[in-house]
Each structure stands twice: as structure tokens, then as C-alpha cells.
Amino acid sequence: MSDHLVPVTVLTGYLGAGKTTLLNHILTAQHGRKYAVVINEFGELGVDNDLVVDADEEVFEMNNGCICCTVRGDLIRILGALMKRRTVFDGIIVETTGLADPAPVAQTFFVDDEVRAKTRLDAVVTVVDALNLPARLNDSPEARTQVAFADVIVLNKTDLVDEATLAALETRIRGINRHVRLHRAVRGNVALADVLDQGGFDLTRALEIAPDFLEDETHSHDEDVSSLSFAVEEPLDPAKFQAWIGALLQEQGGDILRSKGILNYAGEPRRFAFQAVHMMADGGFVAPWKDGETRTSRIVFIGRNLNRPRLRRGFEGCRA
């Protein structure tokens, strides 16, 4: 569906977590691929690549009625210019500053037609380090947002702490972002297949990590950011769902960082996939349900101030 679109990977993480190390690991790995890199911190460590674009993070608010719809103006310009080269990049990696909110980058891919025509957002990869993550999660709302927003988390510098600490950290990360793909690393040495081509914003791959879905509802919720997931066995009414999700995102889109769902619409052989970043939503029919498969509608919310009973009632109220 989107083979001709150049994948864009967003690399976030607070200062010192090891973003640049991971970036250089990706770029120097023997993969024969060609990447363009957009960086913001021309800093301590050099980035070793043919095409490095030094950008200022220019975030601006769209006047489109969505109060929280901010986009990266510099990315629109830079991606547009890169796409005018005949050279086909295998990917573009956007490194954000330490305190950056990933939402404006993601929303840029919902908002701009030219960006959408040539590129696709593949995934938000957040680098955290095992030694400092607990302190950052405690003192930095930005760090919590980066963990919550991620499709992939690279838990870096695992050689600096013991196994029990690592296990506790992973539990804490999952308390914020249940379904994130979590990889341990030392000096950013993850397998490239674990960070690239993740399809984190690909509707056809929405919730493909479903096996552990709804497993263990007892995660502690002492974080201000958490994930909630719901399932409904009966078919849904498309109009009811659209009305509910539309109103919900309008009202609570500021708090809901990301949401994703696979829905079983009444009388419809295909699955309906849905995703949103704050208020910016996107949806469409994807592959049909398999014969004999249980057609369960599932939805996940990651965000702040999520009210579990209210969201459950809302989702269940969409039954046909």
C-alpha cells in the first residue's frame, strides 16, 4: 500500500540517553541503505552520514480548529526539498531535541498533503537509559510523554544496572505504555530490524502486537500517563463509533496522546482500523477477518487522566 513512500523514523529521548549513539549505530551498520538525517543538536557528538540536515524545531499551531494541533513547519519544508531529489532514500531519520514532544512531528504527517504524498511516518523510537530513567520519569513530564508516545523504546546502557533494576524499569515503562516494543541495549546496539520499518502508524499493522492484549489488567497506575485497552465482542455500529470517538477526541484530545483500534463493524467483512495522535485521526478498512476468527473490536488509549469506566462505557455503547 505504501511501498513507494519513504519511511520516516523519529528518534526521541532526553539529553544523555544515547540518541546520537543509536543514530550512529544505525547509520554505520552494514546495511547498504541510504539515509537522510535531520538533526537538531549539532552538538557533542558528530553524526556520520552523507546527508545531514541541521534544522531548527519550528513548531506552530494549525488554525484548523484543533486546539492541540501543532506541526513542525521545518519538517514540511525539509521533507519537501528532500523529495525533489531523484536519489531514493531508504529512509529519513528525524532526531528531536531532548525535551521535544513527539506529537508535532507525528501530526505533521496527518496534516500536510505533500508530506503524505511522498513519505510515511514509520515509528517513534524513544531512547532511555537504564541509569537515569527513574529520575527522568519522576522529574520530567517530557520524558514521560516520550515514553508514552513511543512505538519502540530502546532501554540503553543496561550494563550500568543489575537485572532486578532492569526488570523493574521494564515494568514501569509498561505501566505507561503497555504495548510498546521494548529492546535492551548497551551503547545503542540494537538490531536494526527492531527500530526500522516498524509500521507504527500503518493502519494495516495497527495492533499487530495483539497477543498480549488485555492481559494483566492489574498494572499499577501510579504514573500520570497510562495506557488503557478495551475489547467488545459484539459488532459495532460505524455511526455510533464515529460519533463517540469524534466527541471524545474533541473533548479529551489534549490528554489522549495516541489511540489505536481494530473494529468489527456490523455486516462488514473487513476490519476497520483507526488511529489518532491527539485530535488528528485517521481510519480505513484493512484486511478482512479470517474465517473462524473471533471478531473482537479492540481499542487502546495512551494518555493522561484517562477514566477507565467512562471510556469502557463509551466504547461498549457503540455496539450495533
Next chain:
Amino acid sequence: MSEAVADPDHLLRTRGATHRLDGFVVGCAFSRDGSVAAFATGEGTVALTKVADPAWTEIVAHDGAILSLCADVAGSGFLTGGDDNTLRRVAADGAVSVIDKGRRWVEHVASFAGKQGLIASAAGKQVVLRDANDATIKTLEHDSTVSGLAFDAKGKRLAVSHYGGASLWFTGAKSETARRLAWKGSHIGVALHPDGEALVTAMQENELHGWRLSDGHNMRMSGYPQKTQSFAFSRNGRWLATGGAEAVVLWPFFGGGPMGKAPTELAGVPDAVAVRVAFHPQHDIVAAGFSDGTVLMSDVGTRRVLPVCGPGKQQGRGPGLGPGLGPGLGPAGGAVSALAFNPDGTRLAFGTQDGTVALIDLSTRP
């Protein structure tokens, strides 16, 4: 007109010279003396041809993509900006010289021809204003990245678009401050009314914004299905032609307009969007290039349409172009990405995303 519609490539076939470049055509321009046409690509190539007797030469002007192209302040040369962070001069004979090398992409370049020629180039948040001898007159600072440049008709002022609005600078060396025109949002291009009555910007939100310069009154021109990538005033300033819709949308800048006036829509192409527009330098004739590769000219007064080139092969149209255009050469495969009239309005140049470039002879013939 029916004959022309039956063969939308008639003008290209009978009066056109075409060439194929290996790259996305990012811009085209005619030299100030009108003798040379230039086409720049995303591969750093500039193709040059004499206007009177088309023959193409290609040179590599930049180490990377060319982002901007305009005529030099005088003579037969051109100025280019690239993502190799350089501002360069390309002479008619293909000689390339570096005017400046900085630390940012040179995304926009504009020149003014006159007794005192001026060159403006934008890199990041800065615009450098130079005289005709490339000496820096001053550096203009902005709070965010510059997205467009336009000189007024007399070279007295330079309009600069950026996030949050536009800045209007006097080009004289003594003036140090800009008039800041504020409007929330991302402004992605700028044009100045030829009599200095208004400054107009295109916006990320599929609309245009204008300021009446006499009193700063705001003008909003909205209703576009897509972003306006290209817009231009007519020579007399009565009309503003804009892309971003299926039809070419013209806003009246007379009789109190554009406020409270409905725009005029010139002929368009179904299922395509006007992406490049250019006004004829003398007459009220608009040329428009579309996302399907179609190029049309329209007379504003009579609404008559003259097709220049039919849709490109990307839209499923066969490659057949008939004899005379060379093997495998589609008319305009891919969206039109560059469009310009020459200074006396006797030629039209255009280029497309897939590298087709063309020069059309519009002059009257015996």
C-alpha cells in the same frame, strides 16, 4: 478552440522545444535580457538554452539539490541557491561561480533589475541583501525560517514571509528595521502588489492572507482544497492569480476587493489541481500548470482558453506524442513544477516533476 481541445498538445508540438532532464525541475527563469532560458533540477543540474534558437546544454551547478533559481540582476546569467549551502551565479555559457557559502540551505533567491541591481537570498532565518557587485548591503534577521522573498516593482522594498506573518524591509542601506505584519500561522510564500498596495502570503492552512499596506487591514482569501504553492499579480495589479484549486482562482484587487468579493475562476482541469501560475508580463493572460501535467493559458477578459500541453503520461495517457519530439519523450509526465513567461511575453517555459522541460514560442508569426 474545439480544434485545440481535440489536440491539447498542438501548441507544444508546433511551437515547442522540449528536452528531458534527469531530475525534478524545481524552477525555470529567463535572463533579464531575454536571450537565455534556464531550468534547475533537484539533482543540482541547470539546463540552459538560447531562446531564439533552442539548443540545450546541461551543467552541474550545485553539489546537491538546487532549491531556488532566478535571473541575475542584468544580462544573460542566473542565480541559484542549493542545499549545499551555496548561492551561485550561472553564466549563459555555463560557467558557475560561488557568491557565498554559508551553513544553511539557500532556499530562496530573488533579484531586482534596475539602475541599482539587488540580490536577496534566504538561508535559515537570515536574508542577505547584496548589490549588483555581490557586496553585502545588509543582513536581515527574522524570528523563524524564511519561506519566501519578493521585491517590489521599484526595488525599494523587500517582502519576506515566515512563521507568524511577513516582514517588509526597505532595501536602502540606512534603514535597519522592518515593518512586521503579523498573522498567526505558517506563511509559506509571498507576493507584493505591483503598486505596493498589498502584500499577500500563502498559508499552510490552504488559504491566502493579505495586508493592505496603507492601513494594515487584514484580507483573508480562503476556500482552497489544497495549499497554494504559486500565486502572482497581474502587471497592472488588478488581479491575483492563485493555484491550489481545480480552477485557477483570481482575486480582484480593485473596486474594494478582494474583501467581500467573490473570486473569479478560470478554466481548470477535472481531478487535477493548479500548482503553478504565471501572469503574462503585459496582458491579462494567466498561464497555469496542473498536477496532471496539463499547461493552459487563459485570457482573463474573454475567458478563452489556449491549451499548451495535455496531461502527462502519469495520468494514464499514452506516451504517444507523434513525430518531432524524440523517442520516449512524454509531453509533461508528472506534475508541472516550474512555469515562467519571458520578459516581453513572447515565450513560456515550463518544467515538470519528472524532468520534462519545454520552451513555447508565443510570438506572432507572418
